[in-house]
Amino acid sequence: MQIHLFQGSHTPPVQSNVTIVVDVIRAFTVSFYALLQGADRILLMETAEQAIKFRQKNPTFLLAGETNGYPIEGFNFENSPYQIKQQELKGRTLVQKTTNGVRAALNCLDTEHLFVTGFAGAKTTAEYVREEFADRLDPPVINIVASHPTDEDDFACAVYIKSILEGSRDISFLEVINRIRQSEAAEKFFDEKKPEFKREDLLICLEERPSDFVMKVNGTGKIPMIERVIV
Numbered sequence: 001m002q003i004h005l006f007q008g009s010h011t012p013p014v015q016s017n018v019t020i021v022v023d024v025i026r027a028f029t030v031s032f033y034a035l036l037q038g039a040d041r042i043l044l045m046e047t048a049e050q051a052i053k054f055r056q057k058n059p060t061f062l063l064a065g066e067t068n069g070y071p072i073e074g075f076n077f078e079n080s081p082y083q084i085k086q087q088e089l090k091g092r093t094l095v096q097k098t099t100n101g102v103r104a105a106l107n108c109l110d111t112e113h114l115f116v117t118g119f120a121g122a123k124t125t126a127e128y129v130r131e132e133f134a135d136r137l138d139p140p141v142i143n144i145v146a147s148h149p150t151d152e153d154d155f156a157c158a159v160y161i162k163s164i165l166e167g168s169r170d171i172s173f174l175e176v177i178n179r180i181r182q183s184e185a186a187e188k189f190f191d192e193k194k195p196e197f198k199r200e201d202l203l204i205c206l207e208e209r210p211s212d213f214v215m216k217v218n219g220t221g222k223i224p225m226i227e228r229v230i231v
């Protein structure tokens with residue numbers, strides 16, 4: 001396996017067979033818990049306006065996301081895994097718009113297999129990709145994209161995924177958690193002047209949670225969507 005790590009939401013300069021886009025705080029932790037709460041699929045959109053317009057034609061769809069981390073007027077949910085964990089979403093379709101993870105995923109569609117994850121599902125995703133693709137005759141090129149352009153949260157998780165893919169011990173479980181916890185993206189949850197950000201969100205983003213699925217992006221339709229793939 002040829003594994004490349006990238007940071008930011010732009011399209012990686014290397015063509016891959018498999019791409020894993022990481023957003024720990026909070027986009028793909030939100031997606032993970034939305035699927036756990038029963039959502040059928042999660043459509044990915046670039047702008048809040050697009051999402052709101054789309055719901056006018058699909059009134060049962062639920063909008064989740066943020067702009068600069070803050071709730072979006074007219075959306076059903078914030079970019080909050082704590083809020084999503086409390087919802088009954090069986091059979092529902094979500095539409096997600098966020099600053100880093102969703103935008104990065106939309107810029108990484110040109111690959112054979114596109115997965116997305118936070119820290120919660122990182123180990124399951126890495127083990128699934130290793131089992132599915134590592135022993136193929138023509139070793140795959142794998143891009144791991146830490147979607148925040150400069151911060152440690154997504155990059156530490158990307159290094160963790162790489163270490164599982166390679167079976168190395170480049171980074172310990174505790175080191176990943178510490179680097180996420182110390183990241184700039186985590187600071188807002190401890191800032192008294194920002195009551196909009198619940199500390200429970202960060203605690204959920206920091207929790208590795210085994211599951212029977214990975215999150216794969218289906219880019220074959222007009223609107224890319226996250227679907228669960230049972231492992």
Ligand SMILES: O=C(O)[C@H](CS(=O)(=O)O)OP(=O)(O)O
Pocket residue numbers: 023025026027028066068069070079098099100101102148185
């Ligand atoms: O909502 C979030 O926590 C972040 C915003 S920021 O990176 O902290 O500014 O959005 P996401 O797209 O989930 O990284």
Ligand SMILES: [Mg+2]
Pocket residue numbers: 023024025026027100101148185
């Ligand atoms: Mg993030």
